[in-house]
Amino acid sequence: MNVVVVGGGVIGLAVAWRAQRAGLTVTVIDPAPASKASHVTAGMLPPGNEQLFDKPELLALCLRSRELIPSFMAELGEIAPAGYRRDGVLDAAFDEEALDSLDRQIALQESVGIPAERLTAEEVAKLQPAFGPVHGGLFSPDEGAVDPRFLNPALIKAVESLGGTLVRRRAVRVADHAVVLDNGESVPFDRLVLAAGPWTHRIEGLPEGAVPEIHPVKGHILRLTSETPLLGVTARAMSKGTSLYLVPRPDGELAIGATYEEVGYDESATASGAFELLTRASAAIPGLGALRFGGISAGFRPCSPDGLPLIGPSTLPDVYLATGHARMGVQLAAVTAETLTAQLTGTEPHASTVPFSPLRLS
Numbered sequence: 001m002n003v004v005v006v007g008g009g010v011i012g013l014a015v016a017w018r019a020q021r022a023g024l025t026v027t028v029i030d031p032a033p034a035s036k037a038s039h040v041t042a043g044m045l046p047p048g049n050e051q052l053f054d055k056p057e058l059l060a061l062c063l064r065s066r067e068l069i070p071s072f073m074a075e076l077g078e079i080a081p082a083g084y085r086r087d088g089v090l091d092a093a094f095d096e097e098a099l100d101s102l103d104r105q106i107a108l109q110e111s112v113g114i115p116a117e118r119l120t121a122e123e124v125a126k127l128q129p130a131f132g133p134v135h136g137g138l139f140s141p142d143e144g145a146v147d148p149r150f151l152n153p154a155l156i157k158a159v160e161s162l163g164g165t166l167v168r169r170r171a172v173r174v175a176d177h178a179v180v181l182d183n184g185e186s187v188p189f190d191r192l193v194l195a196a197g198p199w200t201h202r203i204e205g206l207p208e209g210a211v212p213e214i215h216p217v218k219g220h221i222l223r224l225t226s227e228t229p230l231l232g233v234t235a236r237a238m239s240k241g242t243s244l245y246l247v248p249r250p251d252g253e254l255a256i257g258a259t260y261e262e263v264g265y266d267e268s269a270t271a272s273g274a275f276e277l278l279t280r281a282s283a284a285i286p287g288l289g290a291l292r293f294g295g296i297s298a299g300f301r302p303c304s305p306d307g308l309p310l311i312g313p314s315t316l317p318d319v320y321l322a323t324g325h326a327r328m329g330v331q332l333a334a335v336t337a338e339t340l341t342a343q344l345t346g347t348e349p350h351a352s353t354v355p356f357s358p359l360r361l362s
Contacts, residue, residue: 009034036299044245048108086142090138116139173205195323200323304324
């Protein structure tokens with residue numbers, strides 16, 4: 001079977017790789033694979049967040065992906081370094097509101113069997129000496145992060161190592177079981193997977209309403225550098241009802257994210273985005289100003305009309321969707337790839353994915 005995947009981000013590449021492992025012939029179409037949100041992401045793999053408190057179906061999907069991630073990353077690591085680390089995630093509360101949120105978080109994790117340890121302010125300070133005064137924390141030892149600078153090249157290499165084809169052109173439209181490229185050439189398919197993030201519904205030739213509108217929400221990621229890592233483990237600094245991601249890399253880089261901006265398709269990194277992240281990070285880490293500026297990037301989170309992922313067949317014959325993951329793209333890549341591979345090969349997907357069928361919006 002010939003499968004074409006439109007979109008070479010972490011979702012599209014993960015689907016392509018797993019589909020190839022199942023014996024399918026796969027072509028990925030993207031003018032610049034892994035250059036959008038998949039490149040900008042901080043790569044945090046948290047045990048849970050406020051989005052999951054009242055969404056049991058989304059929680060079940062995240063738990064399934066969490067089960068798959070270690071083996072997914074281990075297999076990928078046999079092909080190329082994937083940048084995966086599983087040395088814990090610290091949630092640090094910088095005010096009373098955040099401390100109350102940690103109570104809900106630990107209750108959530110305990111209810112689904114995710115190990116967590118409640119920390120006093122003194123214990124947080126010992127674990128992360130660079131932090132300013134905190135009210136308390138929560139440490140989840142089995143969680144971690146992945147570095148997109150390694151993950152994305154590893155996925156591309158995995159696809160190519162199995163004979164997959166990467167077509168570095170833009171998909172313009174779909175017509176007669178083929179994808180027409182921006183140079184006029186056509187790539188035929190038996191099955192088509194649309195994984196182009198907020199550009200998915202903009203592909204021409206699809207009937208109106210067949211692909212729900214995926215709107216972009218911009219997020220900035222700031223990178224600072226030092227000779228040695230400023231923080232010991234991946235962390236979230238929680239205050240004033242928001243969470244700031246702080247993801248250290250072994251080479252001394254600290255990835256800080258992210259903003260949440262409704263600005264249409266403007267991908268430019270801005271001074272206001274940098275200012276917001278620096279202000280919030282400096283409040284959590286008083287010594288942050290001593291680090292060197294490593295750059296700032298912006299990318300789009302692909303958000304569906306109801307804010308939940310679209311994983312599975314569309315209303316169109318032989319056309320599948322893998323998009324709308326918002327800020328959980330890396331976190332849900334493994335389960336999305338498993339689901340699409342099952343559906344493309346005619347097997348039953350995991351039960352946790354059923355509520356996320358695109359047909360719910362048809």
